[in-house]
Amino acid sequence: MRQVEPKFDPAPSRWSYRYQRLMLTPLFRKTLRIGLPFALALGAGIMFFTDPDRQEALIQKVADLREQIETRPEFMVQLLEVEGASAPVEEVIREVFPFKLPISSFDADLDAVRVMIEDLPAVADASVRIRKGGVLVAKVVERQPIALWRVQDGLNIVDVEGVVIGKVLEHPKLMEMPIIAGAGAEKAVPEALSLSRAAKSLDAEVRGLVRVGERRWDVVMESGQRIMLPVDNPQRALERVIVLDDIKDMLNRDLSVVDMRIVERPTIRMNENAADDWWQVSQTTAGAVE
The missing domain is CATH 3.10.20.310 (membrane protein fhac)
Incomplete structure (x- = not known):
């Protein structure tokens, strides 16, 4: 009996068919071309650098290279x-x-x-x-020195913002600056400068400005006289004192205080000796009238 040879089946096998279908997938092809080499290289690198000696040698080499670049x-x-x-x-x-x-x-x-x-x-x-x-x-x-701020241990140089620049040195230009004193004086330097410029119109020489209660200023003269200025609009009050001084020569009289805290009602205070003399004269005059 003649043996029948099996016919050749041209169809691919099941595994061959699956492989061909996978190769038609773009993601699978990228994985084979890129992902597999990367995974192999990463694994080899991890195995290589797990050795502590190799790690230290690499770090040292990078540090040397960086130093060579930075010190050029x-x-x-x-x-x-x-x-x-x-x-x-x-x-x-x-x-x-x-x-x-x-x-x-x-x-x-x-x-x-x-x-x-x-x-x-x-x-x-x-x-x-x-x-x-x-x-x-x-x-x-x-910082530009603007004024001198008198404190317990001497004079400080301050700028327009009231920042202390340093201590006063024996320098003529520095000693010509306005002198301010009192608690909070350094916080109101611009106002002090404005008053100091206005006070130059007075016939008497100004010694400095004293901050009182961190709210207002007193102008202190070289003679010891004091002009007490109000909290609000102190320059207007000082200008009124200048006018009175021009008209009546007020500051050349035997006064100790000119109180301008109430601008509409200025008050003057005589020195103690002047007050005693005035009292004696008034008593003498009163006795003569009797």
């Missing part, structure tokens, strides 16, 4: 230049400068340097930058 000449700060500051302030800035030059620009904290300079009493504002050539430039705006 074009990244080094060689000099400190201070602009806009007087000689004493510049000297203080150089003394408190926190870094030792030369230093890499990567290690120089410019914000910290700026804050450090602005914390100085004599500095109002500062900016810091690194200029080409390895020069760190600190541009400074100093």
Whole structure:
């Protein structure tokens, strides 16, 4: 009997069919082309770097490479230049400068340097930058001394905002500034300056201004006389005193206090000796009339 040979079936097998269907899927192809190599490389890297010695060697190599880059000449700060500051302030800035030059620009904290300079009493504002050539430039705006504030331990120099710049030095220009005193005087410097300018019109010389109760001012003359000004609109009251002094030469009389706290009703207070003399004269006059 003749054996019948099986016919060849051209259809793919079940597994071959599934594989072909998967290969038609874009995600599967990307996984084979990208995901599988990445997973193999990641696994190999993890196995390689689990060795502590290899980890330390890699960290050291990265640190050396970073140091080589940061210490290149074009990244080094060689000099400190201070602009806009007087000689004493510049000297203080150089003394408190926190870094030792030369230093890499990567290690120089410019914000910290700026804050450090602005914390100085004599500095109002500062900016810091690194200029080409390895020069760190600190541009400074100093506070301008406006008045002298008398405190228990001497005289302080203050600016228009009442910030204490420093102690008074023996300097003629400084001693010509208006002198203020009293609690809260440093908080009202602009008003004190305005009153001081107005008081220059007085014939008598002004010694200074005293803040009373942190609310109002007294103008103190070199003779010891005191002009008591009101809380509201003190300059108007002072201008009225100037007019009275021009007309009646009031401040050249034997007065101790001119009280302008009630502007509509100014009051004067005589010195003790003058009051006694006036009393004796009035009694004598009264006796003569009798």
